[in-house]
Amino acid sequence: MIKKRLNIRMSGLGGQGAVTAAHVLAMAANRDGKFSISNPFFGAEKRMAPAESYCRIGIERIYDRGELVFPDVIQVFHPQVITMGKSYTMPFYSGVKEGGVVIINSAQPLLSEEDVQRLKDLNVAVFYIAGTELAIEVAGTELSTNMAMIGSVSGITKCVTMEALDGALQERFGKKFVASGGTASLDEAIKKKFAKKEMLLAKNLATVKRAYEVASEWAEKNKIELRVGNPAVAA
Amino acid sequence: MADTHSVIGTKNKKGQTYTDTWKMMNEAPRTPSFFTGSEVIKEAVRRASCDVMIAYPITPQSEAAALIGELFAEGYIGDYFRGESEFAVMSQCAGAAFGGARVFTTTAGPGTMRAMENFPMWAGARLPIQMIVTCRGINSPLSIQPDTLEIAYLLNTGMLVWHAETAQDFFDWILKGYMVSEEPDVHLPLALCCDGFFVTHTKDVVNLTPADMCLPPYDPYRSPVPCMDMECPPVRMMRDPFVMKSNYISYATHASWQQEIWAAIERSRKHSIHWLNGLIDAENTDADIVIVASGTAVSQGREAIRLLEDEGVRCGLIKVKTLRPWPEEEIREATKNAKHIFVPEFNVTGWLAKEIRATIPNHQRVHAGPHVCGGMTMPPEIIVQEIKTALGMKSFSLAGRGS
Numbered sequence: 001m002i003k004k005r006l007n008i009r010m011s012g013l014g015g016q017g018a019v020t021a022a023h024v025l026a027m028a029a030n031r032d033g034k035f036s037i038s039n040p041f042f043g044a045e046k047r048m049a050p051a052e053s054y055c056r057i058g059i060e061r062i063y064d065r066g067e068l069v070f071p072d073v074i075q076v077f078h079p080q081v082i083t084m085g086k087s088y089t090m091p092f093y094s095g096v097k098e099g100g101v102v103i104i105n106s107a108q109p110l111l112s113e114e115d116v117q118r119l120k121d122l123n124v125a126v127f128y129i130a131g132t133e134l135a136i137e138v139a140g141t142e143l144s145t146n147m148a149m150i151g152s153v154s155g156i157t158k159c160v161t162m163e164a165l166d167g168a169l170q171e172r173f174g175k176k177f178v179a180s181g182g183t184a185s186l187d188e189a190i191k192k193k194f195a196k197k198e199m200l201l202a203k204n205l206a207t208v209k210r211a212y213e214v215a216s217e218w219a220e221k222n223k224i225e226l227r228v229g230n231p232a233v234a235a
Numbered sequence: 236m237a238d239t240h241s242v243i244g245t246k247n248k249k250g251q252t253y254t255d256t257w258k259m260m261n262e263a264p265r266t267p268s269f270f271t272g273s274e275v276i277k278e279a280v281r282r283a284s285c286d287v288m289i290a291y292p293i294t295p296q297s298e299a300a301a302l303i304g305e306l307f308a309e310g311y312i313g314d315y316f317r318g319e320s321e322f323a324v325m326s327q328c329a330g331a332a333f334g335g336a337r338v339f340t341t342t343a344g345p346g347t348m349r350a351m352e353n354f355p356m357w358a359g360a361r362l363p364i365q366m367i368v369t370c371r372g373i374n375s376p377l378s379i380q381p382d383t384l385e386i387a388y389l390l391n392t393g394m395l396v397w398h399a400e401t402a403q404d405f406f407d408w409i410l411k412g413y414m415v416s417e418e419p420d421v422h423l424p425l426a427l428c429c430d431g432f433f434v435t436h437t438k439d440v441v442n443l444t445p446a447d448m449c450l451p452p453y454d455p456y457r458s459p460v461p462c463m464d465m466e467c468p469p470v471r472m473m474r475d476p477f478v479m480k481s482n483y484i485s486y487a488t489h490a491s492w493q494q495e496i497w498a499a500i501e502r503s504r505k506h507s508i509h510w511l512n513g514l515i516d517a518e519n520t521d522a523d524i525v526i527v528a529s530g531t532a533v534s535q536g537r538e539a540i541r542l543l544e545d546e547g548v549r550c551g552l553i554k555v556k557t558l559r560p561w562p563e564e565e566i567r568e569a570t571k572n573a574k575h576i577f578v579p580e581f582n583v584t585g586w587l588a589k590e591i592r593a594t595i596p597n598h599q600r601v602h603a604g605p606h607v608c609g610g611m612t613m614p615p616e617i618i619v620q621e622i623k624t625a626l627g628m629k630s631f632s633l634a635g636r637g638s
């Protein structure tokens with residue numbers, strides 16, 4: 001399916017970098033010459049509390065902002081979004097569009113039979129990726145989980161190029177970035193994990209790439225096609 | 236003495252060139268940047284030749300306030316400090332402005348409410364302070380998400396009140412705002428509002444003016460009342476205040492001064508039209524259906540119009556840029572052909588719809604809604620649904636969140 005607009009909802013927990021993930025993805029799309037907007041949605045800034053972010057990518061100017069009520073892609077950054085209802089919606093996939101994709105960061109299946117059936121009825125594909133394990137393996141820290149999530153959505157939808165992601169990561173982490181106190185302290189924490197800033201960038205990019213490949217392979221094998229483009233031209 | 240015109244072309248201590256504001260905003264090259272609204276506020280303030288910024292943390296303006304602290308550290312602002320509360324901040328802003336400084340501050344939601352006493356005081360004292368209001372919920376239960384109820388409280392303070400749709404509006408209007416509010420025949424504070432998060436925390440493309448150009452400094456001698464002199468009527472407030480006399484003259488002075496403040500808002504029209512290219516933006520207002528909105532509701536309206544077009548329904552759009560001065564004539568003219576006027580709003584009371592109803596003939600044309608409140612998002616689909624339902628068109632019920 002080729003769509004004029006790809007709406008991505010990232011449901012995570014505070015501290016996982018869901019907000020940063022949406023920003024980086026939107027920055028990359030912007031670098032690719034597409035139109036994009038990203039924004040976060042959260043309550044109190046605390047670890048493990050529900051936090052969401054949204055990334056809209058399209059081929060024409062995007063005005064829509066705020067919570068993404070009708071997403072094409074839903075990314076679940078943490079199993080507790082599903083198992084403990086740490087989501088702004090119950091169930092976490094409500095509003096998902098027909099033909100959409102759900103990407104879940106988990107090594108094992110988490111959905112009930114009822115959920116599996118409802119998503120099947122909507123023709124929504126479900127992709128599990130052990131993103132945290134992948135981050136620990138490639139980058140050596142679970143703090144790079146969000147990079148695995150960026151890679152997985154990019155691998156399936158090809159909404160951004162790796163080149164643009166590389167540039168966006170450099171822009172985000174290569175210089176001093178001031179946001180809230182919470183974000184600033186997390187930035188400090190991740191920088192301490194790596195000896196040098198270049199190492200941080202290289203490992204994060206490697207995590208993105210690995211997840212991109214895994215997800216891309218899954219999408220090809222299962223013939224999942226969800227792209228941003230001009231449907232008229234494609235037809 | 237800082238003179239607004241003689242310094243143009245000279246450099247400030249950061250090496251920025253004081254530039255004619257019209258040239259800077261309309262003729263200088265622009266660089267597209269992909270920034271959050273908070274970063275854009277910082278970039279506007281960098282170019283605004285601000286003397287004083289006073290900060291207090293409250294979501295969603297905290298990031299902007301912190302970023303302006305960075306600007307101070309870099310040497311772009313005369314002075315910057317944190318107040319003890321929003322009330323203290325706004326009082327300190329008054330002090331700085333009385334002293335002849337160009338003052339900038341940011342607030343949100345409950346902070347705006349806490350500081351409220353100061354706003355009519357600013358207007359009465361004719362202090363051209365600029366205050367960014369990043370709207371959020373004000374009522375209990377607590378919400379930090381956008382809700383525009385606080386704007387309703389600002390409408391009768393005597394301040395100029397503008398409502399930005401995007402970060403681009405914000406960037407341009409922060410700089411242009413000083414030009415309007417510092418005019419001698421206006422000289423009033425400006426509440427420059429936006430919907431928190433949807434503008435402040437959203438990354439979007441914004442075209443910035445060159446960083447080495449800045450506004451001419453504020454010239455306090457253009458004030459219509461003597462600066463820092465509380466002894467001179469009509470703002471003799473400290474010693475021997477009118478209120479203590481309770482005589483005819485004191486009542487007459489107070490009454491006429493209130494009229495003068497509102498006359499100054501009226502006089503700001505011509506400047507606002509000049510700088511903002513009109514108090515409203517109107518598109519396709521020959522259509523039977525027109526959406527009238529301010530802030531983010533305009534953006535959601537634009538998306539709803541696209542969805543309606545796909546179904547063959549034509550709909551016009553009026554973006555209300557200034558709430559004070561209120562664009563009465565403009566709205567009356569732009570809605571004259573409309574049979575149905577929809578007013579989507581991010582608040583429970585529908586204050587914008589009420590203002591519009593009080594402005595136009597045949598006000599039964601106004602459909603007040605849809606409304607979302609308490610920080611809810613307004614998907615364009617619900618605007619479409621509201622319009623179709625009102626027109627008796629078939630509309631599928633939406634299975635979104637909470638369903």
